[in-house]
Amino acid sequence: MxxxxxxxxxxxxxxxxxxxxxxxxxxxxxxxxxxxxxxxxxxxxxxxxxxxxxxxxxxxxxxxxxxxxxxxxxxxxxxxxxxxxxxxxxxxxxxxxxxxxxxxxxxxxxxxxxxxxxxxxxxxxxxxxxxxxxxxxxxxxxxxxxxxxxxxxxxxxxxxxxxSEIDVIAGLSGSGPAYLYYLAQAMQEAGVREGIPEESAAQLVLQTLLGASHLLNQSGKSASDLLKAVATPGGTTQAGIDTLNKQSVNDAVIDCVHQAIVRAKEMSAPFSK
Incomplete structure (x- = not known):
């Protein structure tokens, strides 16, 4: 106790x-x-x-x-x-x-x-x-x-x-919530730019992220499988995903996590001499 x-x-x-x-x-x-x-x-x-x-x-x-x-x-x-x-x-x-x-x-x-x-x-x-x-x-x-x-x-x-792996945890899940806040902020801004009131955009994005995370957690399917299921060829979702791919967002996210890990390792350097 x-x-x-x-x-x-x-x-x-x-x-x-x-x-x-x-x-x-x-x-x-x-x-x-x-x-x-x-x-x-x-x-x-x-x-x-x-x-x-x-x-x-x-x-x-x-x-x-x-x-x-x-x-x-x-x-x-x-x-x-x-x-x-x-x-x-x-x-x-x-x-x-x-x-x-x-x-x-x-x-x-x-x-x-x-x-x-x-x-x-x-x-x-x-x-x-x-x-x-x-x-x-x-x-x-x-x-x-x-x-x-x-x-x-x-x-x-x-x-x-x-x-030896704890710095990876720092960049992946320790900093992870901030990456999702960044995404939520961008999605809300997109809604407002397209004419949805700010409060409504925030509510829609919040529930979207909440629902998606629960589905990913409970469905037993991978993120890749769920993405393929919803991004049907010629549809609105695929149009959005195509834009993310053209902007190399996947690579940017990977580099985002990597740079956070690099920074964690840099912070450890003075203590390892």
Whole structure:
């Protein structure tokens, strides 16, 4: 049983996870501590919204915590670990959400044989629909990895990967919701340009994306099969798909994901020297 869960860092992703964990009753609010370095307004919001404990003092946040979630900026890693290492314990499960920071670096910087699991969720965790990849560091036991898996299963699906693959997860599903928001925005703009009121266009696009994702999830058919079924030769859908192909949108999407992955790898470079 998890008696205390501490977030070090309290940004949007941390809030999304917090909301998901509480909604799914993985842990109760009085067993959660939220910490950041200096943003009192942010902590006040979280305390008022979720009734969790908040503090700027890392010692208080970390004391007796069973699970510690590192949710601060990768650039702050060294400074944050320097501030925390006197209060971290080898038996704590450390879950790092930081893009590009290897588990080995966290262990080395702390000087402690910490059990570190890297996790790459996305903001859909706030409604229990995250796609999360997790990877175990060298000191993580099977029981600890299972605990991390159970934690993130409360906010969506979990895929266990090698740590070398976690940057791919960052670019594919970690950033993935933004790609769909981009598509939704473009489709809504297209509707408005063709004369549909903005509110109506937004509603139509929202339901279209929702229905398509549910159908893809529930039909047992691949995306390719569903595309072929709806894009009949000479029809309106095929005309649209032909335009996407002429504009090399398929290649653009692939490169979009690739560039996000490249950026994740670039972010890891300073920590791998």
């Amino acid at each position: 998890v008696e205390k869960l501490a977030f070090i860092g309290s940004g949007e992703l941390a809030e999304s996870l917090l909301k998901g964990f509480l909604d799914k009753k993985f842990i109760s609010a009085d067993h959660v501590w939220m910490n950041n370095r200096s943003n009192t307004e942010r902590l006040t919001h979280l305390e008022n919204e979720f009734h969790v404990h908040t503090t700027h003092d890392k010692k208080i946040a970390l004391q007796d915590a069973d699970i510690v979630i590192f949710a601060f900026r990768p650039a702050d890693t060294q400074a944050a670990i320097d501030e925390m290492k006197a209060f971290l314990r080898p038996n704590q499960l450390i879950i790092s959400l930081m893009v590009g920071v290897p588990t080995a670096f966290i262990q080395s910087a702390s000087g402690i044989d910490l059990s570190v699991v890297r996790a790459m969720p996305n903001t859909s965790a706030s409604i229990g629909l995250s796609a999360t990849g997790i990877a175990a560091g060298a000191a993580v036991s099977d029981a600890q990895l299972e605990l991390a898996k159970q934690l993130f299963e409360t906010v969506g699906t979990v895929t266990i990967v090698k740590e």
